Amino acid sequence: xLCSLQIAHSSSITAIIKERRGKDLGIVVSFDNDRTxxxxxxxxxxxxxxxxxxxxxxxxxxxxxxxxxPQLAGHIIAAGGKRLRPMLTLASAQMxxxxxxxxxxxxxxxxxxxxxxTLLHDDVVDESLLRRGQASANDxxxxxxxxxxxxxxxxxxxxxxxxxxSLDVLRILSHASAVIxxxxxxxxxxxxxxxxxxxxxxxxxxxxxxxxxxxxCRVGAVVASRPRVEEEALETYGMNLGIVFQLIDDVLxxxxxxxxxxxxxxxxxxEGKITLPVILAFRRGDEQERAFWRRxxxxxxxxxxxxxxxxxxxxQHNAITDTIKRARHYGSIARDSLGIFKDCQxxxxxxxxxxxxxERVH
Amino acid sequence: xLCSLQIAHSSSITAIIKERRGKDLGIVVSFDNDRTxxxxxxxxxxxxxxxxxxxxxxxxxxxxxxxxxPQLAGHIIAAGGKRLRPMLTLASAQMxxxxxxxxxxxxxxxxxxxxxxTLLHDDVVDESLLRRGQASANDxxxxxxxxxxxxxxxxxxxxxxxxxxSLDVLRILSHASAVIxxxxxxxxxxxxxxxxxxxxxxxxxxxxxxxxxxxxCRVGAVVASRPRVEEEALETYGMNLGIVFQLIDDVLxxxxxxxxxxxxxxxxxxEGKITLPVILAFRRGDEQERAFWRRxxxxxxxxxxxxxxxxxxxxQHNAITDTIKRARHYGSIARDSLGIFKDCQxxxxxxxxxxxxxERVH
Numbered sequence: 032x033l034c035s036l037q038i039a040h041s042s043s044i045t046a047i048i049k050e051r052r053g054k055d056l057g058i059v060v061s062f063d064n065d066r067t068x069x070x071x072x073x074x075x076x077x078x079x080x081x082x083x084x085x086x087x088x089x090x091x092x093x094x095x096x097x098x099x100x101p102q103l104a105g106h107i108i109a110a111g112g113k114r115l116r117p118m119l120t121l122a123s124a125q126m127x128x129x130x131x132x133x134x135x136x137x138x139x140x141x142x143x144x145x146x147x148x149t150l151l152h153d154d155v156v157d158e159s160l161l162r163r164g165q166a167s168a169n170d171x172x173x174x175x176x177x178x179x180x181x182x183x184x185x186x187x188x189x190x191x192x193x194x195x196x197s198l199d200v201l202r203i204l205s206h207a208s209a210v211i212x213x214x215x216x217x218x219x220x221x222x223x224x225x226x227x228x229x230x231x232x233x234x235x236x237x238x239x240x241x242x243x244x245x246x247x248c249r250v251g252a253v254v255a256s257r258p259r260v261e262e263e264a265l266e267t268y269g270m271n272l273g274i275v276f277q278l279i280d281d282v283l284x285x286x287x288x289x290x291x292x293x294x295x296x297x298x299x300x301x302e303g304k305i306t307l308p309v310i311l312a313f314r315r316g317d318e319q320e321r322a323f324w325r326r327x328x329x330x331x332x333x334x335x336x337x338x339x340x341x342x343x344x345x346x347q348h349n350a351i352t353d354t355i356k357r358a359r360h361y362g363s364i365a366r367d368s369l370g371i372f373k374d375c376q377x378x379x380x381x382x383x384x385x386x387x388x389x390e391r392v393h
Numbered sequence: 394x395l396c397s398l399q400i401a402h403s404s405s406i407t408a409i410i411k412e413r414r415g416k417d418l419g420i421v422v423s424f425d426n427d428r429t430x431x432x433x434x435x436x437x438x439x440x441x442x443x444x445x446x447x448x449x450x451x452x453x454x455x456x457x458x459x460x461x462x463p464q465l466a467g468h469i470i471a472a473g474g475k476r477l478r479p480m481l482t483l484a485s486a487q488m489x490x491x492x493x494x495x496x497x498x499x500x501x502x503x504x505x506x507x508x509x510x511t512l513l514h515d516d517v518v519d520e521s522l523l524r525r526g527q528a529s530a531n532d533x534x535x536x537x538x539x540x541x542x543x544x545x546x547x548x549x550x551x552x553x554x555x556x557x558x559s560l561d562v563l564r565i566l567s568h569a570s571a572v573i574x575x576x577x578x579x580x581x582x583x584x585x586x587x588x589x590x591x592x593x594x595x596x597x598x599x600x601x602x603x604x605x606x607x608x609x610c611r612v613g614a615v616v617a618s619r620p621r622v623e624e625e626a627l628e629t630y631g632m633n634l635g636i637v638f639q640l641i642d643d644v645l646x647x648x649x650x651x652x653x654x655x656x657x658x659x660x661x662x663x664e665g666k667i668t669l670p671v672i673l674a675f676r677r678g679d680e681q682e683r684a685f686w687r688r689x690x691x692x693x694x695x696x697x698x699x700x701x702x703x704x705x706x707x708x709q710h711n712a713i714t715d716t717i718k719r720a721r722h723y724g725s726i727a728r729d730s731l732g733i734f735k736d737c738q739x740x741x742x743x744x745x746x747x748x749x750x751x752e753r754v755h
Contacts, residue, residue, distance in 0.1 A: 096575075097575045099578050099581065149544075152541065152544060155536050156536065174536060176578065179574050179577045179578045179581065180574070180578065182574040183571055183574035183575060183578065186570035190564075190567045192563075192567075193567050196560060201554075205548055205551035205554075209552055212548055213458075213545060216461050216538065216541045216545065217461075219461065219537055220459070220460070
């Protein structure tokens, strides 16, 4: 899936951040140089030097005498990367006043390794999909390589955590990893099931996306040895930011604006993924409309103009705008969770991050 | 792959232990009740009550509100299981005099979880294989489910280790996990490559198989807080036992006796896996024979009588008997590594285990 994050945090600065999935298996950052010199968003400005160290550590720890590992890893690294999740760890550590060491660097790399491993595993193609004749997302390296290199990165993440030596960190990230897997499996079970409700959908995106955002933030507070209330505040921020991120991601896949901009849309529709825009349109539609959703998403019988019709139904029932409203709700929770921290540059950047995630749709 | 372990540790006792891979994704134990009442091998006798607790813990920890997880897990559990690796942890802990708690139970379960996760991931079918029209090993649940439930079990293993709280254990098992992945990836890279030498092959089987045997044993010494020399002795035992196990496994895949017994043979041949019997036959053969190996294993052009011809060449060049000789060599190292432990029932059982692994071929 391809999604774009359009950032406009001042009238003069516009950065387009692309999160590319599939072939690149990584995250690509490109800046709209026509409108601005070289802009980084506020959070990136704050962590820029730490992030460079994270990148160096990632490169070093991805190395292995088994050449396929640095090969595939190099492919991911070459794609650059916004490194949203490790940025959250770095910024959280900074906001909590951590200045005494380099633990946040290593743990930010762990977070990115776990994320990359889940990306690699997420892209494994099911036989059923192959049978349907769909192209595989990981056709460069094959299923088996993706799975095994994912396993390697995942194990390497735990080795790094053990080096760090904090059982609290290990607890947070091993739990997050289990919850991510549960979320992904739950998503697999709800795919093509138009009966899926909003609560189940929320559990899916909390698991597959938001849990790692939450853990990434919490770990920052842990290295700074802050009181539990601050750990929990940052975890709540991360969890709700992650929900916002995924909700908007799911909106973008049905965005007429994105289509006009030449971006790929409709991946979720083609795969029969049940996201909130679908859930709202399905529940608000009449029996004829539900038959349409069942045919296209459940039975996977689709014709070329079905995506356009799906978007039309969503617009008609305010399914898109209301999904964005839901995102704003979780954004508010994220913002309020940071209320206990004193006013500072990082806190503002954290606030801005919520708005950026939501404003991707405009 | 299917392999059989024929145990005959006294004239009256014969147990046939099947390790079934593929559809069952687990390990099936069946006893030859015609010849004996109910027999357990010596190691199993020693750990039988601990093993029952491990099984209970595995069932409990495999549970999840996401029903696909206990479903797939139940499928594995229902298959029973010899649980060779957790047995090594339990027996090692006992030999080191650990009696003060239940840590060995939890860690034995971790070891089995890691093993099961690697089995699940190992069975993921590559697109290239599918394109060749071969049947998938995990056609019940699909690639994606296998990968994700594997990830869940892997994460759950780390959660269990964190509960245990020993950074030494976490270090051993996170390192083992990374090495297993490296071994599997190395195997992927050597598949179809008839140039692969014995040293590379040894690295592959040390990684994919022996490292977890080694870690399983070492963890037993760690919970008993034994001196490093005992930890290392047990690790050496496990490593070399694992090498023996895999060497004999690779022999069995070309065993004429196995074929006569109606067992599946030739899986490695069909997949183009480069194992020691192949390496020896290739290096000892003439140019015409090497052309045969290149056609069948490298180019994957095989006809129905090629397997029989392959076995003939192996026998002709003593490739089978010399692979068994190599196994005996590693078996001797395993046996000698235990020299520092006082004579006891468990030590004898550990010795017997080596012989059992080798005697599978007779």
